[in-house]
Amino acid sequence: xxxxxxxxxxxxDGVLLGVDVGQARVGLAASDxxxxxxxxxxxxxxxxxGGTDLEQIALEVRERGAVAVVVGLxxxxxxxxxxxxxxxxxxxxxxxxxxxVPVRLWDERLTTVDAHRVLRxxxxxxxxxxxxxxxxxxxxxxxxxLDARRAGRPVGAPTKQRKPxxxxxxxxxxxDQP
Numbered sequence: 335x336x337x338x339x340x341x342x343x344x345x346x347d348g349v350l351l352g353v354d355v356g357q358a359r360v361g362l363a364a365s366d367x368x369x370x371x372x373x374x375x376x377x378x379x380x381x382x383x384g385g386t387d388l389e390q391i392a393l394e395v396r397e398r399g400a401v402a403v404v405v406g407l408x409x410x411x412x413x414x415x416x417x418x419x420x421x422x423x424x425x426x427x428x429x430x431x432x433x434x435v436p437v438r439l440w441d442e443r444l445t446t447v448d449a450h451r452v453l454r455x456x457x458x459x460x461x462x463x464x465x466x467x468x469x470x471x472x473x474x475x476x477x478x479x480l481d482a483r484r485a486g487r488p489v490g491a492p493t494k495q496r497k498p499x500x501x502x503x504x505x506x507x508x509x510d511q512p
Contacts, residue, residue, distance in 0.1 A: 344509035355421065360380055377468050402435050406456045406472070407441055442471070
């Protein structure tokens with residue numbers, strides 16, 4: 335099987351998944367096969383003890399034939415990484431251990447704020463936004479990464495590249511997950 339061609343940025347052409355990591359929920363988005371347009375996929379319940387959210391993302395990677403996953407890194411406006419960014423980084427590293435495609439980190443300052451604005455402007459009432467705002471944020475993260483890839487820029491920063499691990503070693507690491 336031939337590998338998908340690479341773009342000028344070095345990222346493979348093909349489907350990308352976008353992930354917005356929250357404390358209670360994880361938003362998931364996917365691109366079309368041409369890697370042009372991001373669309374919402376799901377809002378997953380965060381499962382810090384069982385890792386079912388990570389398993390669902392790994393399943394989506396396999397089913398969609400994704401070539402990479404982009405996880406939002408919520409830095410402060412100053413560029414500093416606080417608690418939320420460290421949690422997202424740990425989440426991305428845990429995901430990388432479960433999948434064989436690269437996981438990249440994307441600076442997503444104010445993405446959730448933008449997602450709330452987009453939903454409000456679309457007529458979605460405030461109370462109804464809770465279940466979809468993570469998906470909308472994942473779409474914004476992924477679309478920015480797709481636009482960068484098309485422009486020949488890097489699609490985020492890599493996590494520590496590790497070989498996917500066995501289920502038993504992943505289960506041991508779940509204790510360390512945020």
